[in-house]
Amino acid sequence: MTKEEKFALVEELTEKLANTPNFYITDASGMTVAEVNAFRRLCYQKGVEYRVVKNTLIKKALQGLGKGDFRPFEEKVLKGFSGIMFSPENPKLPAEILKEFRQKSGNKDHPKPLFKGASIDYDLFIGEDQLETLSNLKSKTDLIGEIISLLQSPIRNVLGALQSGGTLLHGILTTLEEKGKPSEA
Numbered sequence: 001m002t003k004e005e006k007f008a009l010v011e012e013l014t015e016k017l018a019n020t021p022n023f024y025i026t027d028a029s030g031m032t033v034a035e036v037n038a039f040r041r042l043c044y045q046k047g048v049e050y051r052v053v054k055n056t057l058i059k060k061a062l063q064g065l066g067k068g069d070f071r072p073f074e075e076k077v078l079k080g081f082s083g084i085m086f087s088p089e090n091p092k093l094p095a096e097i098l099k100e101f102r103q104k105s106g107n108k109d110h111p112k113p114l115f116k117g118a119s120i121d122y123d124l125f126i127g128e129d130q131l132e133t134l135s136n137l138k139s140k141t142d143l144i145g146e147i148i149s150l151l152q153s154p155i156r157n158v159l160g161a162l163q164s165g166g167t168l169l170h171g172i173l174t175t176l177e178e179k180g181k182p183s184e185a
Contacts, residue, residue: 006057013053013061021121022091024134025073026098028052028113029081039101039113046097049086058082068122076126077117091120095135 001009017023028036043050055078062070085094095115102111117126118134125134138146 009053010057010060010064013057014064016086017061017065018067020086020088021119022087022094024085024087024094024098024118025058025077025116026083026085026113027081027116028083031112035105035112042101043085043094043097046093047087047089048094048097050083051086052081052083055079055082058084068119068124070119070124072124072126073117073119082116083113090139092135092137092139094118095131095137098131099135 028039031039040050058078059074062073085097087093095118098113098115101113105112115128115131117124118130119125120134120137
């Protein structure tokens with residue numbers, strides 16, 4: 001790869017990282033070509049872009065980004081074989097893809113690809129143990145739905161109280177009205 005090609009790739013990667021605040025770094029070393037292709041296919045089907053990029057180029061792209069502190073990534077994550085997964089909308093989708101692919105492969109002792117780290121809105125998650133945390137994240141749509149439900153709850157309680165109170169009030173007025181009528185004897 002020539003210097004010009006590397007420079008162009010770093011620029012492209014920097015732009016991609018700036019426009020996609022959710023990305024994961026994985027290690028697919030030890031996977032066969034067929035396994036890597038199957039993993040790429042699964043990512044593509046789910047709307048996640050997966051690319052294998054040299055660590056030095058990822059470092060330069062992160063440094064050119066000017067957002068967040070990625071030194072922990074440089075020290076702990078960007079070593080060995082690295083692939084990067086971009087998820088523009090759903091921050092937990094790559095974690096779900098990794099877990100799904102691992103389940104399909106059936107190798108629980110040595111799961112592949114390994115999760116090295118992720119940046120979710122420039123918050124860093126480093127280490128295989130963080131994958132479960134990331135897979136339990138709620139999407140923006142889920143959070144909005146929960147907020148709407150919480151906002152509607154007090155209104156529903158007030159309306160329910162008014163409706164039940166109206167029925168009770170109606171019953172009292174009916175009883176008083178009947179007591180006030182002369183008896184037909």
